[in-house]
Amino acid sequence: MAMERRDFIKMCLAAGACAALPLKFLRYVGEAAASPAEALGQAIRSTCSPNCTGACGFFAQVAGGRITTLIQSADYPEPEYNPRGCLRGLSMMNLIYGKDRLKYPLIRTGERGDGAFRKATWDEALDYTAKRLKEIAEKYGPEAVALTVQVPGTGYVHKGAFVRLAALANWTIHHGYDQNGDLPMFWPMTFGVQTEELESLEWPNARYTMVFGSNIIQTRLPDAQHLLRAKKNGKLVVFDPDYCSTSAKADEWVSLKLDTDAAMGLGLAKVIIDRNLHDREFLRDFTDMPILVRKDNGKRLLAGEVKSLAADAAARKIPDYRQLFVIHTPATGFSILNPESLQPTEADLEGEYTVELADGSQAQVRTVFSAFKEVLKEYTLDKVAAITDVPAAQIERIAIEAATNKPVHVVYGASNYQWYHGDLKGRALSLIPVLTGSIGQSGGGISTYAGQYRIRFDLSQWWTPKEGKLNWVPYLYFLQGGGKRYPSKGIKAMVGGWGNPFDQHNMANRLKERSANGDIEFVVTFDFQMTTSCQWSDVVFPATSWYENYELTATILHPYLQLQQPAIKPLFESRSGLWVMRELAKRLNPDFEKFFFPELNEEEASLKVIELLLANGGAETKGITLEMLKKGPVRLHSEAPGDRQIPFWEQINDRVPFPPRTYPPPLPVTAKFIKSGRIEFYKDEDLFLKEGEQLPVHKETFADTEYKVDPTAREKYKLRFVTKNSLYRVHSTHSNNVWLNELQGHMPKAFLNEKDAKERGIQTGDLVEIYNNRGKTKCYAVIDPGCRQGTAIFEQGWWARYLKNESYNSLTMPWIKPLHEIYFVPGIWSPTTVWNECLVEVRRVKA
Numbered sequence: 001m002a003m004e005r006r007d008f009i010k011m012c013l014a015a016g017a018c019a020a021l022p023l024k025f026l027r028y029v030g031e032a033a034a035s036p037a038e039a040l041g042q043a044i045r046s047t048c049s050p051n052c053t054g055a056c057g058f059f060a061q062v063a064g065g066r067i068t069t070l071i072q073s074a075d076y077p078e079p080e081y082n083p084r085g086c087l088r089g090l091s092m093m094n095l096i097y098g099k100d101r102l103k104y105p106l107i108r109t110g111e112r113g114d115g116a117f118r119k120a121t122w123d124e125a126l127d128y129t130a131k132r133l134k135e136i137a138e139k140y141g142p143e144a145v146a147l148t149v150q151v152p153g154t155g156y157v158h159k160g161a162f163v164r165l166a167a168l169a170n171w172t173i174h175h176g177y178d179q180n181g182d183l184p185m186f187w188p189m190t191f192g193v194q195t196e197e198l199e200s201l202e203w204p205n206a207r208y209t210m211v212f213g214s215n216i217i218q219t220r221l222p223d224a225q226h227l228l229r230a231k232k233n234g235k236l237v238v239f240d241p242d243y244c245s246t247s248a249k250a251d252e253w254v255s256l257k258l259d260t261d262a263a264m265g266l267g268l269a270k271v272i273i274d275r276n277l278h279d280r281e282f283l284r285d286f287t288d289m290p291i292l293v294r295k296d297n298g299k300r301l302l303a304g305e306v307k308s309l310a311a312d313a314a315a316r317k318i319p320d321y322r323q324l325f326v327i328h329t330p331a332t333g334f335s336i337l338n339p340e341s342l343q344p345t346e347a348d349l350e351g352e353y354t355v356e357l358a359d360g361s362q363a364q365v366r367t368v369f370s371a372f373k374e375v376l377k378e379y380t381l382d383k384v385a386a387i388t389d390v391p392a393a394q395i396e397r398i399a400i401e402a403a404t405n406k407p408v409h410v411v412y413g414a415s416n417y418q419w420y421h422g423d424l425k426g427r428a429l430s431l432i433p434v435l436t437g438s439i440g441q442s443g444g445g446i447s448t449y450a451g452q453y454r455i456r457f458d459l460s461q462w463w464t465p466k467e468g469k470l471n472w473v474p475y476l477y478f479l480q481g482g483g484k485r486y487p488s489k490g491i492k493a494m495v496g497g498w499g500n501p502f503d504q505h506n507m508a509n510r511l512k513e514r515s516a517n518g519d520i521e522f523v524v525t526f527d528f529q530m531t532t533s534c535q536w537s538d539v540v541f542p543a544t545s546w547y548e549n550y551e552l553t554a555t556i557l558h559p560y561l562q563l564q565q566p567a568i569k570p571l572f573e574s575r576s577g578l579w580v581m582r583e584l585a586k587r588l589n590p591d592f593e594k595f596f597f598p599e600l601n602e603e604e605a606s607l608k609v610i611e612l613l614l615a616n617g618g619a620e621t622k623g624i625t626l627e628m629l630k631k632g633p634v635r636l637h638s639e640a641p642g643d644r645q646i647p648f649w650e651q652i653n654d655r656v657p658f659p660p661r662t663y664p665p666p667l668p669v670t671a672k673f674i675k676s677g678r679i680e681f682y683k684d685e686d687l688f689l690k691e692g693e694q695l696p697v698h699k700e701t702f703a704d705t706e707y708k709v710d711p712t713a714r715e716k717y718k719l720r721f722v723t724k725n726s727l728y729r730v731h732s733t734h735s736n737n738v739w740l741n742e743l744q745g746h747m748p749k750a751f752l753n754e755k756d757a758k759e760r761g762i763q764t765g766d767l768v769e770i771y772n773n774r775g776k777t778k779c780y781a782v783i784d785p786g787c788r789q790g791t792a793i794f795e796q797g798w799w800a801r802y803l804k805n806e807s808y809n810s811l812t813m814p815w816i817k818p819l820h821e822i823y824f825v826p827g828i829w830s831p832t833t834v835w836n837e838c839l840v841e842v843r844r845v846k847a
Contacts, residue, residue, distance in 0.1 A: 044567035045073055045632065047553050048089035049154040049546045050730035051180075051451050054222045055555035056084035057633060060547050060567035067093055067547060067567055075632045080201055081558060084222040087740065088730060094737045095545070096571070100529045102542035103572035112515050112523075115535045122573065122583070129539050130587035132522045133169075133493060140489040142170040143471045146478065150176040150499040152459075153452030155564070156552045157609045158577030160463045161596065162497060162526075165581045167468025168592050171495070172487060175453075179475035179505055180731075181833030182450035184417045186426025188823045189683060192659030192674035195454050196647035197447040197556045198409065204229035205443025206409035208402045211238045212261050212429060214413025217245040219725045220449060223557055230443075234405060237398060239264065242793065243786030254398070256388040258720055258791065259419050259836075263698035264395070265428030267384030270376040271399035272435050278403070279437030280349055286652060287434060287679040289369035290347035291325045291337060292355075298689045300682065301326040301355065301365050303336045310358045312336060321672035328353055328367075339677035342655035368682045368695075375695050387698060407444025408436045414450040415724060418835045420705050420815050427681065427696040434679060440652025442644065449557060455663040456554040456561075456636055457617035462609055463664065465595055472826035476814040476833065479507055484821065490519070497526030497543065497577060500732045502533040503799055506833045509775050509810035512536060526580060531732070532800045542574040549576045550606035552613060552629075559645040560633035561624060563610070566603070576602050578609065664827055673823060687819055705815050706839045710773070717772050717839035719756065721811055723796035735799045748779040748802055750842065751793040757783050762844050769845045770794065772838070775810025777803050778845065792842050812838050 043059040057073035070090050072083035095101070105125035110116025120128075136144055147166040149159055166173050177183045177194075187195050200223035203209065209230045217224045230236060231251060238250035239261065247253040256264055272278050283289040292301040303313035303324035313324050313336060322339035327347040329335055334355060337345065350373070352366040381392035388395075402408050410429055417426055430446050438444030464470070477483030478491055494501075502508055502515075514520045515536055525537040534540045548571065551564035570576070582596035582605070597605040607626060614621045620636045628634050635643050639650040650656045657677030661667045674680045681695060688694045701720075706713045725731070728740040750770060752762065762768055766781045770792055779794065787793055794808050812835055820831040 043071075044547075044565055045075070046547050046564045046567060047551075047562040048085065048092065049551070049553055049564060050088070050733040051151045051154060052088075052730040053220065053449055053452055053555050053557040054084060054086070054089070055153070055452065055553055055558065055560070055562060056086075056089055056222050057562060058085060058089060062567050065568055067096065073632075076558075076560065077633075077635070078201060080226070086221040088728070088734050088737070091734075091737055091739045092545075092547075094739055095529060095734070096547065098529070098736065098738070100531075100736050101571065102528055102530055102534070102540060102574065104542060105573065106534075106540040108538045112538075113512060113536050117540065122575070125539050125541065126580075126583050126587055129524050130584060132538070133495075134588060136493045136521060137169070140492050141487065143172045143487040144489055144491055145169070145493040145495060146172040146174060146473070146491045148174045148176060148179060148475070148494070148496040148499060148501065150497070151452045152455050153554045153556070154498070155577075156459055156462070156554075156613055157606050158549070158551060159498065160459060160609070161578040161581040162495070163463045163470070164465060164468070164595060165585050165588075165592065166495075167464055167470045168585065168595060169588055170469050170471065172471045172473050172491060174473060174475040174478060175827055175830060176499065177451070177453040178830035178832040179501070180451060181418045181506070181835050182414055182453060183829065183832040184412065184426050184448045184450075185423040185817075185820050185823065185829070185832060186417070186430060187448070188670070188673050188829050189423060190427055190430050190674075190681065191648070191679060192670055194662040194670075194828045195448050195556070196445070197449055197645070198443070198445055198647065199558050199645035200226040201558070202443050202644060202646060203227055203409065204233050206230050206407055207234035207443070208405040208408045209234060209236045209411070210402065210408065210432065211236070211240075211246060211250070211411045212413060212425075213240060213416025214411045214449065215240075215244045215246045215415070215724065216411065216449075217249055218727050220557065230409070235401065241788040241791065247786075252398075254390055254394065255788065256390050258722070258788065259421070259425075259701040260388040260698065261416055261425040262421065262428040262696060263379065263384050263387040264390070265425065265431055266376060266379040266696060266698060267381060267388070267395050268399040268402065269428070269431040269435060270379050271381070271396050272403045272432075273373065273376065275400065275403070277400065278435040282434070282437035282439075283369065284347055284349050285342060285344055286439070288676050288682055289367060289372070290327045290345070290349055291368050291676060291682070292328060292353070292365040293368055293371055293682060293684070295364040295366060298694060299684045301363075305357050306334055307356045307358045307360070308334060309336055319668060319671075321668045321675065322677060323675040325676055326355075326365075337676065339675065340657055342651065342657055342677070372681065372695055375697065379698075402432060403436050406436050407438040407441040408433050409438070409444055410446040412446055412448050414448070415722065415836065417448070418833065419701070420817055420834050420837045421699050421701075422834065423817070423819065424693060424696055424699060428698070431681070431696065439679070440646065440648040442646055445647050447647070452553075452555045454556050457613075457620040458663055459613055459617065460664055461612055461616040467595075470826065472830075474824070474830035476506070476816050476831050479510060479814045480816075483816075484824070492520060493522040493524075494520060495524050496533070500531045500533045500799075502536045503531065503807060504732045504797070504809065506809060506812050506814045506835070507774070508807040526577060528574060529736070541580050542572065544570045544574045544576050548574065550603055550610065552610045554636065559636045559638070559643065561621070561629060561636055562633045563629045565630070576606065578602055578605055662828055665825060669825055670828065685822055687822065691819065693819065702837065702839065705813070705837050713839050717841050718790065719792040719840050719842060720790060720836070721770065721772075721838040721840040722791055722793045722836050723808065724793055726795040726797055729797040732797045732799060735797055735802065746802075748798045749782050749795055750779045751782045751784040751787045752842065753787045753789040753791065754783050754785055755789050756842075757781065760842060760844065762842065766844050767847045768842050770808070770811065770840050770842050772811055772840045774813060775807065777806045777808040777810065779803070781842075792840055811840055
C-alpha cells in the first residue's frame with residue numbers, strides 16, 4: 001500500500017465505508033442482537049469495564065476457545081440506550097491477546113523498575129507474598145500493609161474480595177476516589193452525599209443544559225447521543241476555556257478563564273435573584289436559605305440559644321446527626337425548624353431581626369438568603385466579566401435564559417473540580433439548579449461524571465465482614481508520609497490491582513523514589529497486563545480480564561446492573577481476584593479461608609457472591625436475581641417513576657429530608673454534614689468561617705498553593721498544566737493498544753496556544769519538555785488555536801515507556817485543602833487530588 005495503514009483506517013472511517021472493510025470489530029448487528037445466538041453463533045455477553053463510566057454490554061463471539069469478534073450487545077430494554085460501546089471496547093482483543101498480557105506469576109529478580117522477573121508457580125508466589133506481608137505486619141503492625149481499591153462499580157465481587165481480606169487482616173486501605181482526584185467535595189458540603197447524577201437517558205428532558213469542564217463528546221462516547229438530543233430539545237451551553245469537542249457541538253460556547261467558574265456561578269445567581277427569577281418556594285422548603293445566622297459570630301442560630309424556644313428545644317427528641325435551627329415566620333415569629341420534615345413552613349426568606357437569647361442578651365440575626373445577597377453584591381456583571389473574561393451582556397442573557405427555560409441541568413466535569421478550590425466552584429454552580437427549582441426533577445439538577453466509584457447498593461455483606469476492621473487512610477496522606485489516621489510506623493507494603501499508581505497517580509516519581517530507597521519494602525500487584533506498576537512490584541499476580549470471569553458491575557451513567565461472564569477460559573495461568581485472595585487468606589491465617597467459600601471453585605464462588613450481594617443489596621436490588629442478569633441488564637430500583645435515576649426525587653417529591661443514603665455506611669454517618677436536613681449553602685464550622693468560605697465565593701487560582709509555597713513561581717512557570725482524558729485511552733488502560741496508538745501516531749502530545757508556542761520558538765511536531773521544580777516529562781507539541789493562552793494541555797494516560805521513562809504526574813503536587821479534612825468518611829470522602837493546581841513551563845528539546 002502506498003499509504004500508511006493508520007491513514008487508510010482514518011480515510012475509511014471518514015468516508016463512512018466501515019461496513020465494507022474486513023474489520024469485524026466495527027460491525028453493529030442492530031436490534032437483531034437481542035437474539036445473539038442466531039446472529040453470531042456462539043456468543044457470550046459480558047460488560048466492558050474500564051473506569052470510563054460507560055459499562056457497555058458486549059457480545060464476544062468465540063471460535064476454538066478464542067474471541068474472534070466483539071460486538072455491542074444492544075440489548076438494553078430502552079432502545080435509546082442501544083447500542084453502547086466505542087473503539088476502545090471494540091479493540092479490547094488487542095489487550096487480551098497482546099504482547100503485554102501476563103501469563104504466569106512473577107517474582108522480581110533485579111532492581112525495582114527494571115522489569116527483571118522470573119517465572120514462579122502460584123504456590124511459590126503466594127507463599128512468598130504471605131511471608132513478606134506477615135513479616136511486615138509483625139514488625140510495623142498490620143496497618144503498615146496498605147490496599148488500594150479501585151473503582152468498585154467495575155467489579156463488586158473481586159474487588160470486594162480484596163477489601164474483605166484487608167478487613168480481616170486489619171490492613172490500611174486507600175480509596176481510589178480520592179487517589180484519582182475524582183471526588184467532587186461540594187457534594188458532601190451542599191447535599192450530604194458522595195455524588196449524584198442523572199442517568200444519561202434523562203439528559204434530553206432538560207430544557208437548558210450547562211456543561212462546565214466536561215468533554216462529554218470525547219470522554220462519554222456511548223452517551224454523547226443523549227447530549228445531542230438534549231441540545232435538540234432545548235439549548236446546550238458549554239463553558240470551557242478551550243474549544244473542545246463538546247464546545248464544537250454546543251449551541252453556545254462560553255470561553256471563560258481557567259478556574260473562574262465560581263465567579264461565573266455567582267454572577268449568574270445574582271442576575272437570577274436581582275430579576276426575581278428564583279423559585280422562592282423551593283428555597284423556602286428545601287434549602288437552608290430561611291435559617292437564621294448570628295451576625296456576631298457567624299454561627300447558625302440554635303433553638304437552644306433562644307430564650308423563647310430553649311425549653312421546647314430541650315424537650316424535643318431528634319437524631320444525633322440533626323440540629324434544631326431557627327427560622328422566622330410572619331405568623332409565629334421565631335420558630336424551630338424541624339430537621340426531620342420538609343413540609344412547608346411559610347418561613348421568611350429574607351429579613352434581619354433582633355433575638356433575645358437564653359442568657360438574657362440580644363443578638364442580631366439574618367437569614368442565610370439575606371447573608372447570601374450581601375455576598376452577591378461583590379459579583380456585579382462588570383466584575384464577573386473582568387474575572388472570567390466573558391462579556392457582561394452574555395452572562396446576563398444566559399442567566400435569564402436558564403431561569404426561564406426549566407428544568408436546568410448542570411454538568412460539572414472533573415477537569416473543573418480538580419482544583420484546590422474546586423469545592424467552591426461546585427457550591428457556586430449548584431446555585432443555578434437550586435435557584436431555578438430544578439433539583440429532583442426529570443432532566444434537572446447537577447451531575448458529576450467521573451469514574452464508577454459510587455456504590456449503587458448495600459454491599460456490606462460481602463465487603464465488610466463483622467470480624468474485620470479497616471484502617472482507611474487518604475491516599476494523599478500516604479504520598480506525604482503523614483496526616484490524620486496515618487499509621488505511626490508508616491506504610492511499608494502496597495497491595496493493589498486494577499490500577500497503575502506508578503504511572504497514573506499524583507507524584508508518581510515520589511512513589512518510585514520511596515520504592516527504590518526501600519521505604520516501601522514490598523509491592524504486590526494484580527493485573528492482566530505488564531503495566532509500569534507491575535514493573536515496580538516485587539510480586540505480580542496475573543489476573544483474568546472481564547471476558548474470563550464472572551463479576552457484577554454497575555455505573556453512575558446508566559442504572560443497569562450487569563454481569564461480566566467468561567467467554568473464554570482464563571488465559572495461561574491467570575486467575576480471578578477472588579481466587580487469589582482466598583489463596584492468600586489461608587496462608588496469612590488459616591481461619592480466614594472460610595470467609596471466601598473454600599468449598600466452591602472460583603466460578604461457583606463468584607456466582608455465590610453475586611447472589612449474596614443481590615439478596616442483601618437493599619431496596620435497589622430487591623427482586624433482582626442472578627438468572628435475570630444472565631439474560632441481560634436489569635435496571636436498579638429507585639424512588640423515581642419507572643426506576644429512573646433522578647437525584648433527590650424522593651427528597652423533593654415525597655419531602656423526605658436530605659440526604660439520601662450514600663453507601664456503604666449507614667445514613668447517620670453522612671447525614672451529620674447537613675444537620676438541617678436540607679440543601680445547605682451556609683457552612684459554619686470554624687474553619688469555614690476562618691477562611692471566609694461560609695458561603696460560596698471566588699478565590700484566586702494558585703494563591704493558596706503554588707504562589708504561597710514559591711512566590712517566584714508566578715514568573716518562573718507561566719503555564720497552567722491541565723491533563724485531559726484522551727479519546728484513545730481510559731486513563732492508562734489502552735495505553736499499549738496498537739490500533740489506537742496508530743491512530744494517534746504513537747506520540748504523546750501537549751497542546752499549546754499559538755502565541756505561547758511562538759514565544760517559546762515551538763512548532764507543531766517539535767519534541768518539548770514540560771517541567772517545573774518537581775518534575776518533567778517529554779512529548780510532542782501540537783499548536784491548537786482552540787487552546788486558551790496560558791495553558792499547556794497534556795493527554796494523560798501514557799505509560800512511562802512511551803515517555804522516556806518519565807512521568808507527567810511528577811509535575812503535580814498533592815495539595816490538601818484543610819476544609820476537605822472535615823468531611824472524611826471511610827470509603828466515601830477524603831482530601832482529594834487536585835491535578836490541575838499545577839504550574840509549568842515548556843521548552844523545545846532535541847530529539
